[in-house]
Amino acid sequence: MELDDIALRSCTLKDTAALALVGAATFLEAFAGTLDGEAIVAHCAKQHSVETYTKYLSRPDCKIWLAETREGAAPVGYAMLTQPDLPLPDLSSDDIELKRIYLFSRFHGKGAGQMLLDQSVTAAAEMNKRRLLLGVYRGNLRGLAFYRKNGFVDAGIRTFMIGHRQYDDLILSRPL
Known part of the structure; x- marks a missing residue:
């Protein structure tokens, strides 16, 4: 699949089921084998539910773009911007967080991730x-x-905790 075969569009409340499915599936794809099975399933059930995405899309500070195949419009990834929820001492209202940028691995290295990031920037x-x-x-x-x-x-x-284990994220920043 080539980059020309992928299109981005802004999400609406009608997209919550697709977002939940892609969010859980890409998270499982990325972290199965790294995270404990029971913990990863519980995490996905909570963090990637239709209700979770309904709440996000109901917020005025949240923007989500869905990456889809041009033929058949199958969802393959998404990017989400929100108000920051990060432990930084210099956090301000001038900051925004790329909360999620998820893409199925078969689309890595083909430009779809760059397209999602460029849209977010x-x-x-x-x-x-x-x-x-x-x-x-x-x-x-x-x-x-x-x-x-x-x-x-x-x-x-x-x-952060997933199950009974603690993990570390690096917080990255980029000036706009």
Whole structure:
């Protein structure tokens, strides 16, 4: 599949089921084998439910774009911007968080991830934000390389629990 075969569109409340499915499936694809089975299933059930995406899309500070195949409009990934929820001492209303950028691995390296990131950067700049922030799992070396290639630098660390285990995200930032 080539980049010309992928299209982005803004999400509405009608897209919550697709977002929940893609969110859970891509999270499982990325972290199965890293996270405990019971914990990853519980995490996906909570964080990637239709209700969760309904709440996000009901917020005025949240923007989500769905990546779909042009033929058949099958969802393959998405990007979401929200008000930041990160433990940074210099956080301000001029910041925005790339809360999620998820893409099925078979589409990695073909430009779809770059298209989602570029859309997010453009939208954040149009919102007059000064800095784009994100958290990425410390062990996600491919993701870290992608973000660093796109001008993100280390800004902090966030710890979080999934099940009974603690994990670290690196918080990255990029000026807009």
